Amino acid sequence: MANRRRDPRGHWILLLLGGFILAAGLLLQGYAHGAVGESPQHDHTGGGAAPAAATDGGPVLNLSGERPQSVRMPPRTIALTFDDGPDPRWTPQILDVLRRHRAHATFFVVGARAADHPGLVRRALREGNEIGSHTYTHIDMAGSPAWRIRLELGLTQRALAGAAGVHTRLLRMPYSSLTAEMSAPEYRAAREAARLGYLLVSTDRDTDDWRRPGVARIVQAATPRNGAGAVVMMHDAGGDRAQTVRALDTLLTGLSAKGYRFTTLSAATRLPAADVSASTTAKVTGTALVDGQRAAGWLAGAFATLFAVAAVLTGLRLLALPIFARVHVRRIRRERRRRARPWLAAGTTPPPVSVIVPAYNEQAGLAATVRSLVRTDYPAPIEVIIVDDGSTDDTPLIGHRLAQEFAHVELVRRPNGGKPAALNTGIARARYDILVLVDGDTVFQPDTIGRLVGQLADPAVGAVSGNTKVANRKGLIGRWQHIEYVIGFNLDRRMFDVLECMPTVPGAIGAFRRRALAAAGGLSTDTLAEDTDLTMAICRAGWRVVYEETAIAWTEAPSSLRQLWRQRYRWCYGTLQSMWKHKRSLVEGGRSGRFGRRCLPYLTIFQVVLPLFAPVVDIFACYGLIFLDPLTVAASWLAFAGAQALASMYALRLDGERLRTLWVLPLQQVVYRQLMYLVVIQSLATAMLGARLRWHVIRRTGTFSGEDPLPAQANV
Missing domain, CATH: 3.20.20.370 (Glycoside hydrolase/deacetylase)
Incomplete structure (x- = not known):
């Protein structure tokens, strides 16, 4: 396992101190030049005359x-x-x-x-x-x-x-x-x-x-x-x-x-x-006031510029994502289906598939995952390889029972070495050249494997990303993640598909050619986002990575803020590691360079820089409501919220989801979004301090432990 040093905590003190200084500076600037100062004159004639x-x-x-x-x-x-x-x-x-x-x-x-x-x-x-x-x-x-x-x-x-x-x-x-x-x-x-x-x-x-x-x-x-x-x-x-x-x-x-x-x-x-x-004391305190106010004025000006830049970039993104999604729906999806038709036509035998399921303490959902895989309507042979990565619960026992129950299910046990090592073990054990990688908390629909593999009819395609959906979406945290998956993840994947620069095939659902995996060097332990690292390596090796939105996988999302923090912290930190690892793609030629110049700047701007400065933008928005023109600030926020709501409606409609989920969107902007910003700040601090983040295990609650492995939302 990687070095288990504790995550750095001291930077939170610096962050709070910095936030206090920023707030104090803006308060001083607001008092000196905003609505609190420059008070209007009152009519004092009714108070009588002076002596x-x-x-x-x-x-x-x-x-x-x-x-x-x-x-x-x-x-x-x-x-x-x-x-x-x-x-x-x-x-x-x-x-x-x-x-x-x-x-x-x-x-x-x-x-x-x-x-x-x-x-x-x-x-x-x-x-x-x-x-x-x-x-x-x-x-x-x-x-x-x-x-x-x-x-x-x-x-x-x-x-x-x-x-x-x-x-x-x-x-x-x-x-x-x-x-x-x-x-x-x-x-x-x-x-x-x-x-x-x-x-x-x-x-x-x-x-x-x-x-x-x-x-x-x-x-x-x-x-x-x-x-x-x-x-x-x-x-x-x-x-x-x-x-x-x-x-x-x-x-x-x-x-x-x-x-x-x-x-x-x-x-x-x-x-x-x-x-x-x-006096000397008065000069010292006065100098502090003068310097503080001038610095606060500079900060307010910088924040105003940052606010405008963030608003423009966010607006452009909200405008671009639906446009690319429309292109994906009208052109890309039609072309993909036409290329996949020979594999899906009656009388044509598609290639056999090996499904790899890495499992570490997945007793809550492993049975549902495997049963959904063996109930597939995919017409060609499949094998399901469960790789137990040194679990300490009943995962090996459940895997053994499944292997006895289904002839084409196999259990492989190995000492704990992390998810990438478990996947590499399963890939080496697999017999077929088409491999589907599935997390142990994920449930497939009967047609999911067929839709994934159908895209590999194009010989230039090395990997296919499926459409991950949140199964446990009844609570507020689940609904927030559901909206994030549909809007933040899948709309982005449609755009990446059109631009041919897909950065991530999610670990929950992805299909790969063995040759593409070999060209990428297999799954690496260099990062904590092994799926992003692998996908970027495949793109740099010259393969296309595409998105198939009809290949649906239902996953159990974290059900508490603590578990959500741990998952997103690992994702964000791993993504930063992957971006740094593949930074040379920015100057490379061919498909690798195209991927780097299209994908990495986008990720840097919208997943690193803007989230990093978003708390400052939010602080300035509050400052504007108090000290500047509140109507202008409120109108800007409502315009942004309205644009996001329209993009969200379109994304939900494309995914066949109900629009009533949007009632949680305003609250998501106030609470959930700030949590994700802090995740980015924590990840950057961890990276800059040179700490090695340990693997955070997400505790499963058994969303798929019932008789029917598919959640009720699968019929939405």
Whole structure:
């Protein structure tokens, strides 16, 4: 047996940690730029007006004492203020105009945007301007609870510490304007900020430049009357600010000629500098916030791209599979049946067949499997070889009884060596050149062998894949697997058949020429997916591998999540091993190269890469429902679900299955699909860590242990 090292477990801790970091990053990105931030303004007029002592004063308010104190601008002194930035397009242009006129201004920055563009904050300070707070996400402070106000202002201070190493004492509340228009709720919010040490700044001249009224009207609104000083409100972000840039240049040119000076609020009012150096601890935490938010922004952009790519690829697959299935139904199947007709015609003797049944602890279903084989209506001689691979239950006893009951059934016993070794033993023992390989938990219909062997009438065909169906489909797990077999496996096989690049003849049902098996070197123990490894080797040896959907085998699928995990883990890990083993087919010529270039990229994209990143896509979809446009995200998901439902309906119809099974499809997308994603992640982690996965034995429940070996669904 292979090395029985324990499966690696430490990577689950890394996976959970990575998932937590991704979720935290997206939450930060969503808070900074999504629906939680940028709160709409509420109407606060019904809450009454602020005290007259606050509304009758100047635009700079100190509310930390019992009575409000305010400061006005000196004559011919203008404090230009810009809200909502920094913006990577408009803030640099405004800074250029200020520098050209040797003027300074106060920028009330949104903390999230300062974290996104720290270089602009540093440039503004370096050129003699000052920075104020405009909250972290531009919230309506008057409509926010005290904890949210403290959070927003604290995050903005950390962003400024991380971006430029400073804190600020100035605050302009979003959606506020003239001091005289302050409402009672705004006053309460301002008092909360004052307790944290902020000076509240409103305005004397609101230019309404965000409405883009025209350069002349912006200049007119910003110009004080009769030589008075003023705090002028403009915006350097939040939309097209081309008019603001031109108006600023006109305003500076005209009023400078009239003796006005343009400076910061602190300098104009002779207050202490608003920007003070942050502590080392604040700089460290601020840098972490800035770097984390910028990384989260990059992640969100990458996830959005990944989401779009995954949606396109999945959509193309859902579109392509039914098209190839239609081609298979109309052309390929008709041609195959015509070639098989000489073997199936009356009076024509088809070739004899050897059926190999490897069995390890298959006491629950072995009798049903063998009885279904001997009850075949195949007209030529067959032999059934049961290979007991060192079973520890009653499998040898049951095999012995079957060999005594049926003359053409033989039991071969060997020490436990794995399924590939058991199959090779049976193949060496077989007398005939056509071999059918059957798992010990599988039941054939009477016509299955004939339909399989009929495709071998074409001398170019080296192997035939049958149609595996789930017998125990009554429970939810069984129904999920039933849909997966019909849609995920058999639709794919129709496409692979048309493209002549079949990667797997399933161990449950397959027919082979002995010469094709010999050309492939027999079954190998190099991988845990011996059926995939063998099929790829046959394709590389120049043989065609085809799919016969009417050759039906009923198999017992895992009945618990634990058993399902073990089976799919082995399948996925073995498939990865097989793909790596046969990677040279990508550069080979002839049929081998055609197989490699068609099959391996498809498997890599749809069975490795997309499942690997699918959890990230799902996380981003949840992120989109909360922080982006939920209708767009929901519509995308419903469109995907609808396309998959249509493809599923077509697949079920092709296989003669009832459509009522589709009721479990939505739940399958939410639960079962995620389980399969984790299987791929676990398999890749196992492969990358160099661990050797042990063979996982699936416990049988005896689905076929009754009198009739065929399940009731065989008549569907």
